[in-house]
Amino acid sequence: MQPKPPKGTRIAHIGIAVKSISASLPFFSEILGLPEFPVDDSDGARIAAVSAGDSLIELLEAQDESSPIGKFLAKRGPGIHHICFAVDDIGATLEKCRAAGIRLIDETPRLGAEGKRIAFLHPGSTQGILVELSEH
Ligand code: ZN
Numbered sequence: 001m002q003p004k005p006p007k008g009t010r011i012a013h014i015g016i017a018v019k020s021i022s023a024s025l026p027f028f029s030e031i032l033g034l035p036e037f038p039v040d041d042s043d044g045a046r047i048a049a050v051s052a053g054d055s056l057i058e059l060l061e062a063q064d065e066s067s068p069i070g071k072f073l074a075k076r077g078p079g080i081h082h083i084c085f086a087v088d089d090i091g092a093t094l095e096k097c098r099a100a101g102i103r104l105i106d107e108t109p110r111l112g113a114e115g116k117r118i119a120f121l122h123p124g125s126t127q128g129i130l131v132e133l134s135e136h
Helices: 021-031 068-076 090-099
Strands: 010-018 045-052 055-062 079-087 117-121 130-135
Touching: 010 021, 010 068, 010 130, 021 045, 021 055, 055 068, 068 079, 090 117, 090 130
Parallel strands: 010 055, 079 130
Antiparallel strands: 010 079, 045 055, 117 130
16 A cells, blocks of 8 residues: 655644624625535534635634633633644654643544544643644
8 A cells, every 4th residue: 555645734724713603704705705614513612614725714603601612712702712733644743742842632633523633732832822733
């Protein structure tokens, strides 16, 4: 079997916490003209996505107040919640992070939406930005 050619790291999506998808989506879809892209809901959030070139913008609406997005909205209000980088080898990238002393939220990759392997890094180690890694 041929090894997969490396694709390189890129921004897979930017997750934005919103109070209401229906109120926030028209800016992206109608005013900016970004096409909607189907994605699964996950982690207690309803998710709507639009495609912006190679990356998605994900609008994250809390399904309930105790979900991660619900807590984020209560504390900080709407805004950028996380940036997701797609990497070729999530296991190797997590190891590099661990070796560099970066705090990991997920010690090992877990299955996220669309069956991709994902892991989150602690914002305390990444300039206050919650970083998600996902495998292509
Ligand atoms: Zn994400």
